[in-house]
Amino acid sequence: MVAPPDNDVLWARALHFSYRDGSPALSGVSLGVQQGEILAVTGPRGSGKTALLRCLSGQAPARQGEIWFNSVPVHTMGAQARERLRRDRFAWIDPTPSLVPELNVWENAALPLMLRGTGRRRAKTAATEWLERLDIGALARKRPHQLVRAERQRVSIARALAPAPTVLFADEPTAPLHRADRTQVLRTLTNAARSHGVTVVLAGQDAESAAFADRTLTLLDGRRVNTVHLPPVTEPEGRAACSLSV
Amino acid sequence: MLALRLSRGARPAVQLRRLLVAAASAGTGFLLLCALGYAMSHPESPAEASLRLVWCLPPLASTIHFAAAVARTDPGTRPRPGLDAVGLGPLRLTLLSAATTALACALGSMLALLVFLHLRGDLTGMPFDGAAAASLAADSPLPLPAALTLLALVPVTASAAVAVVLRPGEPVAARTGAAGPLPRVGGHDRPGRRETFGAYGRFGARRRRGEPAAAEVNGAAPAGEAPADALTADGRSPDRPEEESARLPGPVPPRPAPRGLPWGVAVLAAGLAVESYAARAGDGGPVLPAALPTGPTGVLAGWLLTALGLALAAPGLTHLCGRLVQAVRPGPLRLLAGRGLMAEATRIGRPLGVVCAVASAAYASALVSGDAASAAFGPLSTLGAVVVIGCAVATLLTAAVEARQDRADTTAALLRLGAPTATLRNAAVLRACALLLLFVPLTLAVAHLAALPLAR
Numbered sequence: 001m002v003a004p005p006d007n008d009v010l011w012a013r014a015l016h017f018s019y020r021d022g023s024p025a026l027s028g029v030s031l032g033v034q035q036g037e038i039l040a041v042t043g044p045r046g047s048g049k050t051a052l053l054r055c056l057s058g059q060a061p062a063r064q065g066e067i068w069f070n071s072v073p074v075h076t077m078g079a080q081a082r083e084r085l086r087r088d089r090f091a092w093i094d095p096t097p098s099l100v101p102e103l104n105v106w107e108n109a110a111l112p113l114m115l116r117g118t119g120r121r122r123a124k125t126a127a128t129e130w131l132e133r134l135d136i137g138a139l140a141r142k143r144p145h146q147l148v149r150a151e152r153q154r155v156s157i158a159r160a161l162a163p164a165p166t167v168l169f170a171d172e173p174t175a176p177l178h179r180a181d182r183t184q185v186l187r188t189l190t191n192a193a194r195s196h197g198v199t200v201v202l203a204g205q206d207a208e209s210a211a212f213a214d215r216t217l218t219l220l221d222g223r224r225v226n227t228v229h230l231p232p233v234t235e236p237e238g239r240a241a242c243s244l245s246v
Numbered sequence: 247m248l249a250l251r252l253s254r255g256a257r258p259a260v261q262l263r264r265l266l267v268a269a270a271s272a273g274t275g276f277l278l279l280c281a282l283g284y285a286m287s288h289p290e291s292p293a294e295a296s297l298r299l300v301w302c303l304p305p306l307a308s309t310i311h312f313a314a315a316v317a318r319t320d321p322g323t324r325p326r327p328g329l330d331a332v333g334l335g336p337l338r339l340t341l342l343s344a345a346t347t348a349l350a351c352a353l354g355s356m357l358a359l360l361v362f363l364h365l366r367g368d369l370t371g372m373p374f375d376g377a378a379a380a381s382l383a384a385d386s387p388l389p390l391p392a393a394l395t396l397l398a399l400v401p402v403t404a405s406a407a408v409a410v411v412l413r414p415g416e417p418v419a420a421r422t423g424a425a426g427p428l429p430r431v432g433g434h435d436r437p438g439r440r441e442t443f444g445a446y447g448r449f450g451a452r453r454r455r456g457e458p459a460a461a462e463v464n465g466a467a468p469a470g471e472a473p474a475d476a477l478t479a480d481g482r483s484p485d486r487p488e489e490e491s492a493r494l495p496g497p498v499p500p501r502p503a504p505r506g507l508p509w510g511v512a513v514l515a516a517g518l519a520v521e522s523y524a525a526r527a528g529d530g531g532p533v534l535p536a537a538l539p540t541g542p543t544g545v546l547a548g549w550l551l552t553a554l555g556l557a558l559a560a561p562g563l564t565h566l567c568g569r570l571v572q573a574v575r576p577g578p579l580r581l582l583a584g585r586g587l588m589a590e591a592t593r594i595g596r597p598l599g600v601v602c603a604v605a606s607a608a609y610a611s612a613l614v615s616g617d618a619a620s621a622a623f624g625p626l627s628t629l630g631a632v633v634v635i636g637c638a639v640a641t642l643l644t645a646a647v648e649a650r651q652d653r654a655d656t657t658a659a660l661l662r663l664g665a666p667t668a669t670l671r672n673a674a675v676l677r678a679c680a681l682l683l684l685f686v687p688l689t690l691a692v693a694h695l696a697a698l699p700l701a702r
């Protein structure tokens with residue numbers, strides 16, 4: 001077992017992962033994420049971005065390979081230990097904001113802090129501070145179903161940032177949004193992370209997320225590639241043959 | 247055929263629920279046939295025979311109640327995008343659930359007929375041949391139309407009730423646009439993400455008329471949203487079916503808090519008052535079969551009113567219970583438990599109220615009827631009581647399963663956050679304890695009050 005480099009907060013080597021039905025997702029991905037860095041993971045749909053993030057955050061155990069977090073092996077941890085790691089060190093943003101529908105906005109944002117054992121008042125203060133910073137302080141007492149989607153996504157960003165995580169995993173946080181909202185959400189997310197020294201692993205399909213990141217990692221069919229060279233789409237396949245046969 | 251294929255492929259838990267429906271239907275069918283047997287062997291007393299038939303109503307009602315609850319949680323017959331795409335829309339799936347219910351109930355009826363014939367001595371070759379030949383009028387031939395009519399009663403009423411409960415509440419055409427599932431970005435199915443079955447009042451079946459759509463209520467302007475969401479916002483109602491939440495992104499507006507509490511309390515009080523007045527009047531009342539405590543007719547009406555009041559008040563009380571659990575500066579445990587209870591108040595509260603009504607009736611009759619009476623508690627009364635109590639409890643448990651499946655998405659999201667599973671489990675335990683703490687004393691108190699006028 002090779003110890004990871006010291007300056008990497010998150011380090012993975014030769015990750016292999018396949019879904020339960022056996023279809024491959026990752027085949028031999030290695031990467032290192034430095035402290036305070038914003039790493040964009042890009043690639044077309046089905047290239048294994050979500051699988052990589054889920055493996056790195058300990059939600060799904062990798063079939064092969066090693067994952068180290070701050071020189072602690074994640075791949076050998078049990079389910080309980082990974083759960084604690086997720087709660088205490090990591091934060092996660094879903095593609096579609098998944099808030100608890102019964103809780104109002106500030107309670108949703110304060111929930112991870114409260115689950116860590118922080119007192120209610122301190123959790124509320126931290127949560128409302130982040131809501132203010134993300135321009136949704138006025139909505140603190142509303143329920144999630146009263147918000148539009150971009151606002152809900154900002155609430156989930158506040159929820160992810162409020163407990164001051166070491167690493168924030170954002171799985172296509174802008175996927176269901178329109179372009180204007182998309183840029184704004186990405187900007188608030190990356191600015192907030194930079195100002196608080198939070199390491200971010202940001203998955204995204206478009207080049208836009210790469211523009212906000214320090215470094216970009218491109219995946220294609222579960223492998224890490226430097227540049228995506230796909231054959232150019234010229235004309236519909238088979239059309240020439242059909243016209244010849246007439 | 248499709249109903250058969252769909253029911254064959256279900257998981258054991260679902261099959262168990264269907265078997266329970268069949269068992270309840272068998273019990274009810276047997277009671278009905280026994281009423282027929284009594285009528286045949288006592289042709290001189292039609293009034294008593296019809297009274298026995300009337301006493302089959304509580305088991306019948308609870309069987310139908312249970313069958314409807316099971317149909318709501320049935321994963322085989324809920325709308326699925328795949329089936330919707332091939333043209334098997336919500337309307338036909340409703341018919342399919344009715345057919346599945348009819349299947350289970352008919353199975354039970356067949357069983358009841360077999361046992362009945364066996365006990366009469368018409369079918370031989372097994373132990374207890376003709377054990378009850380005398381009381382079931384074995385000497386006269388069984389009137390087939392009468393038996394078939396009685397046996398068809400449970401399947402027909404149960405499937406009709408299921409069709410009414412699950413009927414699509416809004417035009418199918420308006421829904422199809424929003425029905426497709428938004429493809430999961432990233433293409434990875436989440437582990438632990440369960441199908442959320444059988445929403446309470448799916449397709450907006452519970453949608454109250456005259457209530458404005460939630461988009462207007464909330465003031466949430468759908469204008470800035472993506473088109474798919476705008477579609478939901480337009481059709482949203484406060485009672486929007488939960489399964490839409492699995493299909494469409496975004497939270498579903500919660501159901502409004504149950505408002506039946508004042509009505510329930512009023513009906514409960516009226517029932518108790520009627521009972522105590524009627525007990526004083528003392529007109530002898532109808533003769534009840536077996537060992538049920540006899541009393542004036544007014545007392546019986548009072549009991550019915552009391553039971554109705556309990557069932558009406560229970561959703562409101564459940565909501566109140568949740569509100570109390572999350573009341574003063576709650577931590578995460580009390581917050582999740584209390585708010586969850588408030589959100590599920592209607593779904594859990596209704597069957598809970600029925601359970602309380604049945605339990606208080608059972609307790610009160612046990613209080614009133616002495617030892618001598620309980621010795622005379624015949625096998626048929628026992629069967630009826632078992633069917634009623636069993637159905638009430640099973641309906642409550644089914645509703646709890648439904649609620650859990652409905653919240654599977656939220657639970658999965660909480661687990662992704664790293665919420666300890668122990669916290670979620672403790673929240674569920676806390677909910678159950680809070681409900682027990684509120685409803686057990688209430689049931690006992692109502693039972694004591696109901697038994698009071700008769701015990702004097």
